[in-house]
Amino acid sequence: MPSLPSPLQVTACGLVSSLGLDAVTACAAARAGISRAGPSTFPLRSLEPGETELATVHAAPFITEGFEGTARLLRLLEAGWKDLARSFAARPPRATGLYLALPDPRRHERWIESFAPEETVEDLREGVLSHEEAPGLVAAALERARFPVKVELRHLALSCRTAFVEALLRAAEDLASGRVQTAVVGGVDSLLDDFTLNALLQTGRLKTSADPTGLQPGEAAAFLALEATPDDSRPPMAVVIDKVASTENEEPSRGEGLARAILDLHESDASHATEPIWIVSDHNGEARAAEEWGQALCRAGSGDWQYRCPQEPRDEDVPGGRGQGR
Numbered sequence: 001m002p003s004l005p006s007p008l009q010v011t012a013c014g015l016v017s018s019l020g021l022d023a024v025t026a027c028a029a030a031r032a033g034i035s036r037a038g039p040s041t042f043p044l045r046s047l048e049p050g051e052t053e054l055a056t057v058h059a060a061p062f063i064t065e066g067f068e069g070t071a072r073l074l075r076l077l078e079a080g081w082k083d084l085a086r087s088f089a090a091r092p093p094r095a096t097g098l099y100l101a102l103p104d105p106r107r108h109e110r111w112i113e114s115f116a117p118e119e120t121v122e123d124l125r126e127g128v129l130s131h132e133e134a135p136g137l138v139a140a141a142l143e144r145a146r147f148p149v150k151v152e153l154r155h156l157a158l159s160c161r162t163a164f165v166e167a168l169l170r171a172a173e174d175l176a177s178g179r180v181q182t183a184v185v186g187g188v189d190s191l192l193d194d195f196t197l198n199a200l201l202q203t204g205r206l207k208t209s210a211d212p213t214g215l216q217p218g219e220a221a222a223f224l225a226l227e228a229t230p231d232d233s234r235p236p237m238a239v240v241i242d243k244v245a246s247t248e249n250e251e252p253s254r255g256e257g258l259a260r261a262i263l264d265l266h267e268s269d270a271s272h273a274t275e276p277i278w279i280v281s282d283h284n285g286e287a288r289a290a291e292e293w294g295q296a297l298c299r300a301g302s303g304d305w306q307y308r309c310p311q312e313p314r315d316e317d318v319p320g321g322r323g324q325g326r
Helices: 023-031 069-088 103-113 118-126 134-145 159-178 194-201 256-267 289-301
Strands: 003-016 036-047 051-055 095-100 151-157 182-190 218-225 240-243
Touching: 003 023, 003 069, 003 151, 003 159, 003 182, 036 194, 036 218, 069 134, 069 182, 095 134, 095 159, 103 194, 134 151, 151 240, 159 182, 159 218, 256 289
Parallel strands: 095 151, 095 182
Antiparallel strands: 003 218, 003 240, 036 051, 182 218
């Protein structure tokens, strides 16, 4: 299990998603059980004469409408930076590094090779964000957001599901060595362009009225500001990251990697015997993802550990709730 050189404290956050254009709004909506899913313009199939089923998606409100490809990612990054900037406005200058998880270009390459008409291949490839183009995109987003602190891009992670953990571990190393005093770790992605929606549909991964086990695609950008030694004058948020578990698993449906990660964290901290482990996962409605989750829980065993999924609010968190935890 990867270990952090020292505990990291979350001192600020920025978020843009379908639930809102800032972290406060989005988190309040999530706690209230709100889902702002809506129809896209992507047609799935004809129903009755004159009626067409449209893909249901989770789009960020207003800001990405009419944008595609890297331009859409730019809009998401800019909005996420603007939310994070509210916490940075009154900060004294500190050495700040950026560690960013971006969409894996290999994902688009696989889809282009499999589903793109020959006459559109070159245009589609030009729209895929490459590793070489990413720094320019990040710089443009920072400039457009008028971010109040100078930020150095320290690491780009394009390793798909484990990209955020990769970025987090690199940030922890730089904080421990003193290369930076504040590390901004985050990610951005969007699955809402027509080509991506079609690829998801063709591979049987898109949730439709005929296939309830698929995913409802969305888009978001999120950032955490982390410090090893926060300013005494500014109390940190009530989150401390001190352990990380990450595994590579060639057969995710067996749940072995996820089970091993859960048990590694539990065995490294006795407090989990009395306090639930928060599991924030990318299980998205697909059958294979659900199978992975069920297999992982079986392999990890009930033992003496408890878990809670923070995206599922307790009844006492919801206005009018019964006051009983789940």
